Amino acid sequence: MALGIESGSERILRMMDKRITPQMTHTVTRRLLEHGVNVKGYFILGYPGESRADAEDTIAHIRTLWALSDRLPGTFRASVFTFRPYPGSPVWADLVAQGCDPGQMQDYTDVDLTDHGADEAMRGRDEFNFTTGLQFGEVPLTELNGHLADLSREQFNRNHTQGAAA
Numbered sequence: 001m002a003l004g005i006e007s008g009s010e011r012i013l014r015m016m017d018k019r020i021t022p023q024m025t026h027t028v029t030r031r032l033l034e035h036g037v038n039v040k041g042y043f044i045l046g047y048p049g050e051s052r053a054d055a056e057d058t059i060a061h062i063r064t065l066w067a068l069s070d071r072l073p074g075t076f077r078a079s080v081f082t083f084r085p086y087p088g089s090p091v092w093a094d095l096v097a098q099g100c101d102p103g104q105m106q107d108y109t110d111v112d113l114t115d116h117g118a119d120e121a122m123r124g125r126d127e128f129n130f131t132t133g134l135q136f137g138e139v140p141l142t143e144l145n146g147h148l149a150d151l152s153r154e155q156f157n158r159n160h161t162q163g164a165a166a
Helices: 010-015 024-035 052-071 088-097 121-128 141-165
Strands: 002-008 041-044 075-081
Touching: 010 088, 024 041, 024 052, 041 052, 041 121, 041 141, 052 075, 052 141, 075 141
Parallel strands: 002 041, 041 075
Antiparallel strands: none
């Protein structure tokens, strides 16, 4: 089951107009995992206006959901990406109205999860990780990308460990 959880911060979820809370996603994920349903949660770091505390809430939420998975029959997999606006979305229109350049917001580059080739196990995990190179929240992009790499590496290791245990 794939869930667009997006954030562990109630404030950011309200800004996204998601109409969910971290507690709701915790409850739904727990119920699915209890029944042996594997869950993949999608998360975004760097949403416009995201504070350091909001980003930390999201990272903590991912870790909480992993901990649930460790003790229940289903598995939880986190897919984490840096924010990138898409043309036609409400946040796109807001950013353009604030003066962001539409061309720059579509100028995607890869996010290096391999630590410049030092961690080749991460090579396949960066397939869908790309960035505009623009900072929309409080946390600097280099730090966000570090979180992204750390979480992706941890998820990779969890997959490898779970596969070995099966």
